[in-house]
Amino acid sequence: GENVEQHPSTLSVQEGDSAxxxxxxxxxxxxxxxxxxxxxxxxxxxxxxxxxxxxxxxxQRIAVTLNKTAKHFSLxxxxxxxxxxxxxxxxxxKNQFYFGTGTSLTVIP
Amino acid sequence: DAGVIQSxxxxxxxxxxxxxxxxxxxxxxxxxxxxxQTMMRGLELLIYFNNNVPIDDSGMPEDRFSAKMPxxxxxxxxxxxxxxxxxxxxxxxxxLNKGGMSKNIQYFGAGTRLSVL
Numbered sequence: 001g002e003n004v005e006q007h008p009s010t011l012s013v014q015e016g017d018s019a020x021x022x023x024x025x026x027x028x029x030x031x032x033x034x035x036x037x038x039x040x041x042x043x044x045x046x047x048x049x050x051x052x053x054x055x056x057x058x059x060q061r062i063a064v065t066l067n068k069t070a071k072h073f074s075l076x077x078x079x080x081x082x083x084x085x086x087x088x089x090x091x092x093x094k095n096q097f098y099f100g101t102g103t104s105l106t107v108i109p
Numbered sequence: 110d111a112g113v114i115q116s117x118x119x120x121x122x123x124x125x126x127x128x129x130x131x132x133x134x135x136x137x138x139x140x141x142x143x144x145x146q147t148m149m150r151g152l153e154l155l156i157y158f159n160n161n162v163p164i165d166d167s168g169m170p171e172d173r174f175s176a177k178m179p180x181x182x183x184x185x186x187x188x189x190x191x192x193x194x195x196x197x198x199x200x201x202x203x204x205l206n207k208g209g210m211s212k213n214i215q216y217f218g219a220g221t222r223l224s225v226l
Binding site: 100 | 111142151152154158165200202214215216217218219220
């Protein structure tokens with residue numbers, strides 16, 4: 001089956017700096033790559049997604065890039081704010097979702 | 110819409126007891142998923158349903174776990190008997206088929222935090 005690896009497991013950045021989280025996947029048939037944000041005590045919430053026919057997608061301060069050849073995709077958050085502090089999960093999907101192990105992001109005011 | 114609703118939010122029980130977790134998906138959604146989240150293993154898919162029918166239960170860890178979906182608006186995950194290693198946060202998620210499950214956004218509930226003593 002699919003194997004999704006996510007790095008780093010923890011990330012601390014100063015407010016206003018950028019944060020980058022990277023994921024790799026193993027199944028070249030995966031064609032949908034969502035990113036979820038999980039705040040303390042809540043369920044994961046979709047923040048952005050990308051499909052395999054697109055290389056990059058941006059939504060305000062959040063962007064995701066996909067390299068199908070290398071089988072990796074990344075989440076980029078610019079101008080980070082304290083409310084961006086949360087755990088972020090990547091996932092790869094062909095049929096069902098396979099999640100990465102999560103990145104705990106802390107934005108230091 | 111109220112989103113995916115799970116109950117209870119917290120459950121504390123003793124080893125050997127039966128535990129039932131409940132989920133109400135978003136109205137109109139035709140897929141329902143049960144996940145388990147632990148620090149060690151992250152988010153694991155346990156089972157998912159399509160139109161109330163179980164499609165893949167390969168993630169269910171043992172026969173002690175069972176899930177049902179008697180109708181489109183309700184699902185249960187049952188653990189009998191429960192063990193301390195079942196302690197985790199259990200999430201339910203639902204999605205609407207838009208032409209292939211891989212294209213469907215999954216909406217998660219707030220989860221049930223289970224502690225088995």
